[in-house]
Amino acid sequence: MSSVPLERRRALQTDRVERFRRMVEIRSFEDRVKDLFAEGIVHGTTHTCQGQEAVAVGIAAAARPTDQVTCTYRGHGVALALGVTGESVLAEIMGRVGGSVGGVGGSMHLCEPEVGLLPTFAIIGAGIPVAAGAALTAQVNGTDDAAIAVFGDGASNIGAFHEGINLAAIWKLPVVFVCENNQYGEYSRIDVTTPIEDLADRAVSYGIPGVIVNGQDPDAVEQAMNTALARARAGDGPSLLEAKTYRYAGHSRADTAPYRVPGEFERWYERDPINTFRARLIDEGVLTAESAEQLEKAVGGALEELVAQVKESPFPEPAAMFRNVYA
Amino acid sequence: MPKMRMNQAIAAGIADEMRADASVVVLGEDVAAAGGPFKTSDGLLDEFGPLRVRDTPISEMGFVGAAVGAACTGLRPVVEIMFVEFLGVALDQVSTEAAKFHYLSGGKVTVPMVVRASVGAGLGFGAQHSQTLETWMFATPGLKLAVASSPQNAYGLIRSAIRDPNPVVVLEPRVLYATRGDVETGDDQLVQLGSAQLAESGDDVTIVTLGAMVRTVLEATAMASWSADVIDLRSLLPWDVEAVLFSVERTGRLVLVEESPFTGGWGVEVAARLAGEGFRHLTAPITRITCPDVPVPFGKELEARFLPSAEYVVSQVDELLATGSLPSPWWKKKESR
Numbered sequence: 001m002s003s004v005p006l007e008r009r010r011a012l013q014t015d016r017v018e019r020f021r022r023m024v025e026i027r028s029f030e031d032r033v034k035d036l037f038a039e040g041i042v043h044g045t046t047h048t049c050q051g052q053e054a055v056a057v058g059i060a061a062a063a064r065p066t067d068q069v070t071c072t073y074r075g076h077g078v079a080l081a082l083g084v085t086g087e088s089v090l091a092e093i094m095g096r097v098g099g100s101v102g103g104v105g106g107s108m109h110l111c112e113p114e115v116g117l118l119p120t121f122a123i124i125g126a127g128i129p130v131a132a133g134a135a136l137t138a139q140v141n142g143t144d145d146a147a148i149a150v151f152g153d154g155a156s157n158i159g160a161f162h163e164g165i166n167l168a169a170i171w172k173l174p175v176v177f178v179c180e181n182n183q184y185g186e187y188s189r190i191d192v193t194t195p196i197e198d199l200a201d202r203a204v205s206y207g208i209p210g211v212i213v214n215g216q217d218p219d220a221v222e223q224a225m226n227t228a229l230a231r232a233r234a235g236d237g238p239s240l241l242e243a244k245t246y247r248y249a250g251h252s253r254a255d256t257a258p259y260r261v262p263g264e265f266e267r268w269y270e271r272d273p274i275n276t277f278r279a280r281l282i283d284e285g286v287l288t289a290e291s292a293e294q295l296e297k298a299v300g301g302a303l304e305e306l307v308a309q310v311k312e313s314p315f316p317e318p319a320a321m322f323r324n325v326y327a
Numbered sequence: 328m329p330k331m332r333m334n335q336a337i338a339a340g341i342a343d344e345m346r347a348d349a350s351v352v353v354l355g356e357d358v359a360a361a362g363g364p365f366k367t368s369d370g371l372l373d374e375f376g377p378l379r380v381r382d383t384p385i386s387e388m389g390f391v392g393a394a395v396g397a398a399c400t401g402l403r404p405v406v407e408i409m410f411v412e413f414l415g416v417a418l419d420q421v422s423t424e425a426a427k428f429h430y431l432s433g434g435k436v437t438v439p440m441v442v443r444a445s446v447g448a449g450l451g452f453g454a455q456h457s458q459t460l461e462t463w464m465f466a467t468p469g470l471k472l473a474v475a476s477s478p479q480n481a482y483g484l485i486r487s488a489i490r491d492p493n494p495v496v497v498l499e500p501r502v503l504y505a506t507r508g509d510v511e512t513g514d515d516q517l518v519q520l521g522s523a524q525l526a527e528s529g530d531d532v533t534i535v536t537l538g539a540m541v542r543t544v545l546e547a548t549a550m551a552s553w554s555a556d557v558i559d560l561r562s563l564l565p566w567d568v569e570a571v572l573f574s575v576e577r578t579g580r581l582v583l584v585e586e587s588p589f590t591g592g593w594g595v596e597v598a599a600r601l602a603g604e605g606f607r608h609l610t611a612p613i614t615r616i617t618c619p620d621v622p623v624p625f626g627k628e629l630e631a632r633f634l635p636s637a638e639y640v641v642s643q644v645d646e647l648l649a650t651g652s653l654p655s656p657w658w659k660k661k662e663s664r
Binding site for chain 2: 068070100101102104105109111112113118119121123126128129130131132133134135136137138139140141147159160162163164166167170171323324325326327
């Protein structure tokens, strides 16, 4: 059986150019969402992930579509990387009937079981034990699927982080815990909230591998994921990966991040994941400067068409709120 | 018919579902090797093995969350919360994750998870281990909520809860675990969630209750000069408003007996619905017999006074029938304090 999300996932897994295209897609998508919010077309709240594209794409490249992923409310990038369509994500953000969950969820609530995306989590840390549970299913059923929890640095201070990883470790559950350390938990820099620099160090207390990964590089993320997933599938238990990355946007909505340390953004931008990966693909001869530019233009054009299309799409009828309360 | 204690009936119900469905697993503190602190999972580890019956760390947020993830992906976890108060540290996973996932997945994900918790006062466990706390979960669309009142109902409710495609919380009055009663087992004994049981029939008043208070109310009616329809709700989410309306149409009087605080107890919801939908049938004020608004006291006599007793139920209903006006609760009557 095939579907657009699954095809998008396969394309990303087999084609490095597609990985580049997806990172560009995520960046432009998030930039556009921010604009749409400013224009008042997106209401409520939204959390964008510019700067973190390589983490999402690296995870999606390594994981199978049958591996189960829990991720956060900053989840547009992970969803798009896993294969969820731009239409599904944008329509949900804009509260339209064609959205990922029919317009009743919003920016923080996406879901696509076909590519392993469990309902995304708007509560910090909540997806960590839930991923352990999805891994429990694989263990009890004797499959070699795995689960992946994607969460931020802020989540590493909440009880669910400790409890979920501890449980996974004692039961040797096939799960990979991926911390996107984007340096900020909401409006607070990590050094204000957390007494250690490397969150991967926390793995020691659960007796599992803790690995620091360059979160600006989709190849590095994919490689580390492959190692951790192989360990999980072999029955050797979970790993904690800390992907060091950077959130270009503020926490949410119109937050311009005035609390940012001066010069910090510029330093990280020198290692921008899209610029770095573009240069690598050009070096490898997979892309040329011209083909890369064309590709980026094409992504931008498709996005504008998508925005126009979703803007014209219907809002849910009132009856939609009564659906799916109970199974 | 075999006699069982309520804890045995619960273990029997879980075991029957585990035999019928290999996706049912049991998680909780000391539920495996020890058979449960209240012996509600006795024998399950031996029969079903350590893959399906697991002792967890003392880590409710962790293992309730794991149950949510397992339920989303194909298992039917039954989680034990030793004392319902411990659910406080895991409530996010029940109320905000599990109860919302079907909705927040556009119907693509279901969460067939059961959370069992022991509840209630009467055993001297003190203020932090004696609450019923059903109202923590009551105002939660997406969740189902049941309360056991006897070995037979406990057996039927747990089996239905495990089969339900939604997250279900089943509250088990701790004081009843040792109660023995006839228990008919088998597939015919499932109790439909949301269906009340007419525990006794009578004419003068409709008494709606649940959990451990069912026993108290039946003791009361046995010694009273009046007779009552005694309705054991068995479920709060959803609750059987039809059964209550049907009875009140005939008796004209509604009394609620609750092991919960006066303010904000589950009876407030029942009273409000009946005051509206049953207005024209009511011939007397709706009367709530509850605990006072204080933490559960430890001292033996204090705890006994705190809980509605059969004698107290009789005297309150006596007063209601004699005067036609609302009896004050004992803590508001000067002579009783």
